[in-house]
Amino acid sequence: MLSGVSEVLSSVVEDVSEAVNRNISGSQLLHELLSAPWLRALLKIYECLMQFQRLSPSPLLPCASGLLFEALLSSHDSVAQSDYLPVLSPLPDELPEDEEAMRIVCLVKNNQPLGATIRRDEVTGDIYIARVIHGGLADRSGLLHPGDLIVEVNGNSVVGLEPEKVIQILNSSIGTILFKVIPRSTQVTSSQKPVYMRAMVDYCPLQDSSIPCPDAGMAFIRGDLLEVVDQSDALWWQARKLPCGASFAGLIPSASMLRSKHKEQWCIKTRLNVVIFSQKHESTFFPSAGFRRSFRLWRRTSYRRRRQSCTSCSPSSSALSSPYEEVALYQRLPQENHRLIILIGASGVGVNELRKRLIKLNPSTFQGPVPHTTRPIKEGEQAGREYHFVTKELFEYMFCSIFRFVEYGESKSHLYGTSIDAIDEVVKRGRMCIIDVEPPGIHLLRLRNLKPYVIFIKAPSPETLRQTRRNARIITSYAVNRAFTEEDFLELEDTSQLIEAKYKQYFDNVVVNDDLQDACMQLCSIIQQAQNEPQWIPTDMNINTESRSK
Numbered sequence: 001m002l003s004g005v006s007e008v009l010s011s012v013v014e015d016v017s018e019a020v021n022r023n024i025s026g027s028q029l030l031h032e033l034l035s036a037p038w039l040r041a042l043l044k045i046y047e048c049l050m051q052f053q054r055l056s057p058s059p060l061l062p063c064a065s066g067l068l069f070e071a072l073l074s075s076h077d078s079v080a081q082s083d084y085l086p087v088l089s090p091l092p093d094e095l096p097e098d099e100e101a102m103r104i105v106c107l108v109k110n111n112q113p114l115g116a117t118i119r120r121d122e123v124t125g126d127i128y129i130a131r132v133i134h135g136g137l138a139d140r141s142g143l144l145h146p147g148d149l150i151v152e153v154n155g156n157s158v159v160g161l162e163p164e165k166v167i168q169i170l171n172s173s174i175g176t177i178l179f180k181v182i183p184r185s186t187q188v189t190s191s192q193k194p195v196y197m198r199a200m201v202d203y204c205p206l207q208d209s210s211i212p213c214p215d216a217g218m219a220f221i222r223g224d225l226l227e228v229v230d231q232s233d234a235l236w237w238q239a240r241k242l243p244c245g246a247s248f249a250g251l252i253p254s255a256s257m258l259r260s261k262h263k264e265q266w267c268i269k270t271r272l273n274v275v276i277f278s279q280k281h282e283s284t285f286f287p288s289a290g291f292r293r294s295f296r297l298w299r300r301t302s303y304r305r306r307r308q309s310c311t312s313c314s315p316s317s318s319a320l321s322s323p324y325e326e327v328a329l330y331q332r333l334p335q336e337n338h339r340l341i342i343l344i345g346a347s348g349v350g351v352n353e354l355r356k357r358l359i360k361l362n363p364s365t366f367q368g369p370v371p372h373t374t375r376p377i378k379e380g381e382q383a384g385r386e387y388h389f390v391t392k393e394l395f396e397y398m399f400c401s402i403f404r405f406v407e408y409g410e411s412k413s414h415l416y417g418t419s420i421d422a423i424d425e426v427v428k429r430g431r432m433c434i435i436d437v438e439p440p441g442i443h444l445l446r447l448r449n450l451k452p453y454v455i456f457i458k459a460p461s462p463e464t465l466r467q468t469r470r471n472a473r474i475i476t477s478y479a480v481n482r483a484f485t486e487e488d489f490l491e492l493e494d495t496s497q498l499i500e501a502k503y504k505q506y507f508d509n510v511v512v513n514d515d516l517q518d519a520c521m522q523l524c525s526i527i528q529q530a531q532n533e534p535q536w537i538p539t540d541m542n543i544n545t546e547s548r549s550k
């Protein structure tokens with residue numbers, strides 16, 4: 001009867017097809033429905049199930065009796081969805097305390113150094129990883145750490161070997177290097193944020209006998225911007241030079257290390273009776289008497305004397321105390337005061353000429369500070385326009401007690417000077433203050449509210465000076481105003497180099513004053529950038545507050 005369901009269906013379909021032939025309305029639709037394959041398949045399943053039921057099947061395993069079909073399918077689904085990884089047996093509870101886990105590290109050698117230094121324990125003869133260079137091969141592998149004990153390199157036991165011998169094995173390995181190491185029991189994970197610093201001294205690892213690994217050392221010169229990525233060692237830091245070229249860092253002496261090195265060198269030199277710098281002059285950061293012609297006074301007679309005092313290449317006392325200066329990126333906001341623009345250069349190079357031209361070019365933007373003087377006011381002059389006319393007592397008070405002068409000088413028994421207040425006045429008025437000072441004057445102006453941007457006006461070669469200064473006049477005293485001589489050109493180049501060598505760490509930019517027009521245009525664009533684009537500035541601009549109050 002059950003198998004007859006399909007047969008009944010077939011005969012019904014036959015009848016319906018006859019009705020289709022006779023064009024009876026609706027028969028076509030009914031025929032299609034009854035001939036549908038799904039209906040036939042469904043009937044087939046039904047027939048099979050009925051047949052099984054008739055046979056009364058029993059479960060193969062006794063425990064499976066009573067299983068519901070849905071439960072079976074649900075079990076199948078949950079098994080199919082699970083991951084079954086091999087389960088490791090648990091560690092025994094009583095492991096011996098001196099049990100050491102060995103780690104096998106495989107590094108693929110490329111053109112870069114491995115980026116790790118080693119040291120030998122003099123007592124045990126064990127070889128350890130001393131430091132891992134940031135960004136190097138070993139660091140990027142994440143598998144070698146300072147303090148790891150190296151047991152084997154490429155199958156060679158290194159215990160008791162001289163570090164040089166281990167290096168030899170490492171250097172002679174081609175392709176991959178297999179280390180067997182016992183990791184340091186407590187791993188120190190260093191997650192230091194980089195600190196940005198400007199180098200205030202020069203350093204060359206090849207001339208430093210104390211560096212643990214000269215090959216890993218990084219040379220730098222004053223003014224270089226360094227990204228210090230690791231300061232975990234008190235003596236040796238790791239850093240990269242910015243803008244960043246290398247992917248891995250180099251070793252540099254820490255600030256305290258450099259301080260003691262320079263102190264040592266300084267002591268040796270003073271013992272040899274070599275005058276490195278005028279200690280009194282540098283420690284107070286106060287410029288020697290003498291000032292630029294922008295004060296309408298003359299200073300050139302002291303040219304050679306000044307050269308000795310302010311352009312010696314030796315480290316200054318400030319560099320000795322802070323061999324690195326921490327810096328941060330600063331972007332001036334439109335509502336903030338403009339940064340002070342300082343022009344520095346050898347006397348006669350054209351600093352004053354460039355400054356005057358900039359102001360003439362855009363008098364509503366650029367302005368110089370009004371100097372103070374003790375001389376009496378002349379006819380046609382206006383107080384606060386040409387000069388601030390003050391008494392000698394007030395001038396001396398400003399100079400001695402409140403340290404308000406950036407530069408000062410005396411001419412024909414009258415005192416002249418540029419004060420910080422006069423600079424402040426220009427800045428507060430929303431103008432861009434542009435000033436030329438003697439190099440030591442930079443220190444006094446490194447103030448948070450002024451955020452000075454220092455541009456070095458460099459002398460071109462004597463050859464270019466000869467060509468460009470044919471019609472220029474040099475004023476060597478009130479009485480002498482003459483053409484440049486060959487000696488002036490050589491001296492200009494010489495002094496320019498000396499100033500650069502000593503003060504370059506303070507320069508934000510350099511302009512070579514060859515063609516006057518070009519130099520002026522270059523200055524304009526640099527100043528624009530200084531005011532509107534992010535620049536690295538010392539994190540603490542008030543560094544002179546302390547020295548000035550001494």
Ligand SMILES: Nc1ncnc2c1ncn2[C@@H]1O[C@H](COP(=O)(O)OP(=O)(O)OP(=O)(O)O)[C@@H](O)[C@H]1O
Pocket residue numbers: 291292293294300345346347348349350351352353354468469472473474513514515516517519
């Ligand atoms: N690029 C240049 N080409 C030709 N002449 C120049 C150039 N720069 C400056 N001069 C001329 O050189 C002379 C000296 O320049 P300036 O007075 O500006 O020197 P300075 O650096 O301010 O030195 P000081 O502070 O001793 O006066 C001036 O006559 C000036 O016009």
